[in-house]
Amino acid sequence: MLSLVVLCCVPTAFAKNTRFLNFFPLYRNYLIEIRDGPCAAEFALKQAGAEVCRSLFNCMLDNTSEAIKGDMGSGIVALGLTPTILTFLGSGTAETSLLARRRPLLALLIASGSPAVNPLPTFVYPNPIEELKSRDNHLAIMHFSPIQAALVSIVEYILVMAAIANVYTAAFYTGSWTINTISCGDVWYPTFWAVSTLFIHIFGSWCLALRVNTPEKNKAVGTWGGKGVWRWIRYEIMPCITHDKMELIWKPEGYLFIVISWWTSLLTVVHLLWGTIALSSIQFIGYVDSIQIIARFMASAVICRAILMFELAGMRNALTKESTREEYSLVRVAPATLPSNHNV
Known part of the structure; x- marks a missing residue:
């Protein structure tokens, strides 16, 4: 029973490249705009399978306002x-x-x-x-x-x-x-x-x-x-x-x-x-x-x-x-x- 709960509640998305695809609701739209705007090149490389997580992460941080940070x-x-x-x-x-x-x-x-x-x-x-x-x-x-x-x-x-x-x-x-x-x-x-x-x-x-x-x-x-x-x-x-x-x-x-x-x-x-x-x-x-x-x-x-x-x-x-x-x-x-x- 416990195994079924874990399988239902923890999706197999762990095996997928889910980073940067979604964010928490409060700043979701704001972060997606940055991802698809100033950081679009890094995100495209990431979606293509390149290991650019750090580069994309730094790019998004650089374009985030200090108040939101x-x-x-x-x-x-x-x-x-x-x-x-x-x-x-x-x-x-x-x-x-x-x-x-x-x-x-x-x-x-x-x-x-x-x-x-x-x-x-x-x-x-x-x-x-x-x-x-x-x-x-x-x-x-x-x-x-x-x-x-x-x-x-x-x-x-x-x-x-x-x-x-x-x-x-x-x-x-x-x-x-x-x-x-x-x-x-x-x-x-x-x-x-x-x-x-x-x-x-x-x-x-x-x-x-x-x-x-x-x-x-x-x-x-x-x-x-x-x-x-x-x-x-x-x-x-x-x-x-x-x-x-x-x-x-x-x-x-x-x-x-x-x-x-x-x-x-x-x-x-x-x-x-x-x-x-x-x-x-x-x-x-x-x-x-x-x-x-x-x-x-x-x-x-x-x-x-x-x-x-x-x-x-x-x-x-x-x-x-x-x-x-x-x-x-x-x-x-x-x-x-x-x-x-x-x-x-």
């Missing part, structure tokens, strides 16, 4: 700050990994639809048990009938798919309707930044798998036969508030966990740096167009974050019985497996 510069600064701003709106890998324990497909789509990851300190991985503890004085999620739960799940999938389409198309046009000042011939920088969040969340799920065990009866993806398939389908199509209790058996840290956790933290920093470079190294986009692109990225991040928080709240409140020290809503820690210095 200033407006474009403001838009580029705003875009360059976008990856950092989005980290405050995005979800952490630990949160997505918890959802993946019950609804792996939804977690995968949420990871794809949010263009930023909340960074973690090196060698620090959040305790998943803390995320699922019952919280006093927090608004409790209502319980749904089967029909209501199915409708809620459908709405969730529609929203997250729309968020994915929104992010990928925004990233694609950000690359193809502008010029990359670092590598004039490349248009894929912003799209790679948007897509690569998925791989960070996959490493985050690996971290959680190295830290906890889930009994077979609790797994969303377990034995693919008989009850295993139906259990996965039931969990995937219904909100977590309707699920059975999930049991997480805490495991002590191992060397592989430390390495993967460190690698995940490093990837979040690299992703942030790449996004800053990709979005601050483009030209020919006005301030208004930049704000619209930023708003689209923020909208997708907020939608995915809201759905994830709704599901995690459902996991916390799915059980009505009283929780004890070792047994929380949806989480039970096997005391024998707890490290001696672990405080529940």
